[in-house]
Structure formats: C-alpha cells, structure tokens
Amino acid sequence: KQEVTQIPAALSVPEGENLVLNCSFTDSAIYNLQWFRQDPGKGLTSLLLIQSSQREQTSGRLNASLDKSSGRSTLYIAASQPGDSATYLCAVSTNFNKFYFGSGTKLNVKP
Amino acid sequence: GAGVSQTPSNKVTEKGKYVELRCDPISGHTALYWYRQSLGQGPEFLIYFQGTGAADDSGLPNDRFFAVRPEGSVSTLKIQRTERGDSAVYLCASSLIAGDNEQFFGPGTRLTVL
Numbered sequence: 001k002q003e004v005t006q007i008p009a010a011l012s013v014p015e016g017e018n019l020v021l022n023c024s025f026t027d028s029a030i031y032n033l034q035w036f037r038q039d040p041g042k043g044l045t046s047l048l049l050i051q052s053s054q055r056e057q058t059s060g061r062l063n064a065s066l067d068k069s070s071g072r073s074t075l076y077i078a079a080s081q082p083g084d085s086a087t088y089l090c091a092v093s094t095n096f097n098k099f100y101f102g103s104g105t106k107l108n109v110k111p
Numbered sequence: 112g113a114g115v116s117q118t119p120s121n122k123v124t125e126k127g128k129y130v131e132l133r134c135d136p137i138s139g140h141t142a143l144y145w146y147r148q149s150l151g152q153g154p155e156f157l158i159y160f161q162g163t164g165a166a167d168d169s170g171l172p173n174d175r176f177f178a179v180r181p182e183g184s185v186s187t188l189k190i191q192r193t194e195r196g197d198s199a200v201y202l203c204a205s206s207l208i209a210g211d212n213e214q215f216f217g218p219g220t221r222l223t224v225l
Contacts, residue, residue: 004153034213043115043202044154044216089153098144098167099214101153 002027002094006102013080014110021075021105023090028068034099035064035075036089044089048075080109113137115217117203123223124193132188132220136205143186144214145178146202154202160186193224 003026013019023033032051036044048057048064050073056065063076077084087106091099116135124130136143142161146154156170160180168178175193180186190197200219206212 036216041221043218044204046213046215049213091153098156098159098170099146099154100156101146103151103153 002030002092002100004090004092004100004102006088006090006105008105009103010106010108012108012110015080015082017080017109018076018078019080019107021077021088021090021107023073023075023102025071025073025092025100027094028071029094030068031093031095033064033066033073033090033092035062035073036091038087038089038104047088077107080107082109082111085109115203115205115215117201117217117220119220120218121221121223123225125225126193126195128193128224130190130193130222132190132201132222134186134188134203134205134217136184136186136203137215138184140205140207140215141183142206142208142212143180144204144206145186145188146204148200148202148219150199157188157201190222193222195224198222198224 005024007022034049035047050057050066061078066073087104089104091101093099118133144159145157148154158168158178163183175191178188200221202219204214204216206214
C-alpha cells in the first residue's frame with residue numbers, strides 16, 4: 001500500500017521567507033501527484049498537479065517538483081505571506097482512481 | 112454550479128441512526144470520489160465512481176457504508192447504524208475523467224455521531 005509522509009508536520013515562518021515543504025511516498029509507480037491547500041473547516045483547494053512524466057509545475061509563487069525514482073516531491077513557496085497560512089496536503093495516485101494523502105504540513109506565516 | 116457542492120455542511124446524529132450525505136459534482140465530470148478525513152489527518156479514500164458504477168469501493172470500512180450514483184451525476188453516501196467512530200469530515204471530489212485529470216473537492220460534510 002502506498003504510504004505518503006509529509007515533513008515537517010508544522011512550520012512557522014516570518015512573512016517574506018522562502019520555504020520548502022516536503023512529501024515522500026513509498027511506491028514510485030505513480031500516475032500523478034497533486035498538492036492541495038486546506039483552510040480550517042474548509043475543503044481542499046488544488047494548487048498544482050504534476051503528471052508522472054513531468055518534473056515540475058509552477059503557478060505564481062508556487063513551484064512543485066517531482067522525483068519519482070526517489071519517491072519525493074517538494075513544494076516551494078516564494079516570498080511567503082500571512083494569507084499563505086493553511087495546511088498543505090500532498091497526494092499521489094498509483095492507479096487512476098484514487099489518491100493517497102499525507103497528513104499535511106500546517107504552515108503559519110507571521111506578519 | 113461552478114464547483115463541487117455537498118449537503119448538509121454539518122450533520123449531528125445519534126449512535127445507531129441512518130444518515131445520507133449528498134454530493135453534486137462539477138457538471139460534466141464523469142469521475143466522482145468520496146473520502147473521509149479525521150481530525151489532523153489527510154483524507155482517506157472510500158469509493159470511486161466512473162459514471163454510474165462504483166469502479167472501486169475498496170476504501171469503504173465495512174458494510175454499513177454504501178454509496179450510489181444512479182444517474183451518473185449526484186452521489187449519495189449512506190451510513191447505516193452509525194457509530195461514534197464514524198465522526199469525521201466526508202469529502203467529495205470530481206474530475207473530468209479518471210486518470211490524469213485534477214480532482215476538485217467540495218467543502219465537505221462534518222458528521223458528528225453522539
């Protein structure tokens with residue numbers, strides 16, 4: 001069974017810092033990997049989707065990389081803002097019909 | 112609507128009761144997924160529909176849980192004889208087709224079993 005781990009579990013940084021969130025998975029035979037943001041009491045908002053054939057995706061201040069062979073992905077957030085405070089979830093699919101999620105990294109960006 | 116919607120947003124019930132949770136996917140999305148999220152954890156897969164059929168129900172914890180999607184659009188997750196351990200946020204997601212497409216999530220239904 002696919003196991004997804006996210007490190008750190010929580011992170012607190014001052015506004016303006018660049019930061020990296022880490023995601024690792026045990027089965028490298030994935031179809032794709034998706035990063036989500038979840039605000040307290042809310043559903044998940046898709047941030048970036050990386051297909052298995054891709055190595056990275058970028059959207060604004062966010063950049064996600066994928067290294068299938070080592071079972072790792074990183075989410076890079078540039079120039080963090082207080083509005084970035086949320087829980088960030090990594091999810092991988094090893095077949096085409098379901099995602100396996102990590103437990104998330106809870107990010108707090110201090111003004 | 113523009114996104115995935117779920118009703119009710121909150122449901123409080125007593126142990127042993129029956130509940131139904133509803134999901135309206137994005138129009139035109141053929142794939143629909145149900146997940147369950149416990150406090151402090153990531154979502155866990157329950158069941159996936161491609162069209163009207165349940166293509167993978169391997170995540171359903173036991174036979175008290177059942178889901179339907181009779182017309183290939185709206186889906187209902189049904190829980191019989193609820194237990195306190197069923198308390199969680201139930202999330203629904205849809206994608207255009209299964210496979211390479213992004214999953215778009217609804218706001219969830221918070222179920223509390225007293």
